[in-house]
Amino acid sequence: MRLILLGPPGAGKGTQAKKLKDKFFIPQISTGDILRRAVKDNSELGIQARSFMDIGQLVPDDLVISLIKERIKKADCEEGFILDGFPRTIIQAEKLSETLNEMGLVIDTVVDLVVDAKEVISRLAGRSTCQDCGGMFHVQSCPPKVEGVCDNCGGNLAQRQDDNSETILKRLDVYQESTAPLKQFYMRQGNLKTVTARGSVEEIFSRVLEMVK
């Protein structure tokens, strides 16, 4: 099963991708997570990506396209994968289709998580992430047992660098301008499924499962 999760920042792509990964035993490929790790490691990719991420802009297409091309050819993707945060531009979507064509593969389903800006802002403003394992929490919907401490590994929780109000608004603008047009792209390919992403994580997950069955 090869899936794409589309949706604005804070729609719940990462949350739902993790649940799909656990259910179907296929990898979650999050370009945001890969880039944040590269920034943390101060690798060449991280150094190039950081200045774009900090201000809510997209990292240049060629950087993310080449990392995805390499990633989906790995052995653990043979049974499928879940793309979380990629593609984000028409060029990325076209390059993904080209690469999959060369491999004799297609995307089965594109799930578009639809949620309004007010909800997104509240989700992102309240999010904290574990600095060690990447576990994700929310001050209201998913609070950690001990404030500032990850339930899973005991690591420190912190707010993401790009989850401040100015950068959240910028990310929403960038989404509308560069990523929302992908809905038309995949609608034309006939594999776009729309899911209302309001409600509890479990409610949304059952809607997503209906779409990917």
Ligand code: AP5
């Ligand atoms: P990325 O990491 O992909 O960020 P994003 O798209 O802005 O999405 P988020 O991770 O913020 O949100 P999400 O939809 O995954 O929601 P989540 O599940 O976390 O990208 C970051 C940056 O990297 C980009 O700005 C760009 O610079 C760069 N980048 C990445 N990919 C790129 C690409 N392909 N091309 C170019 N540049 C790229 O949930 C959010 C919060 O809400 C959490 O606290 C969660 O607990 C909570 N929550 C989730 N579901 C619910 C619910 N149902 N009810 C209440 N709370 C909920």
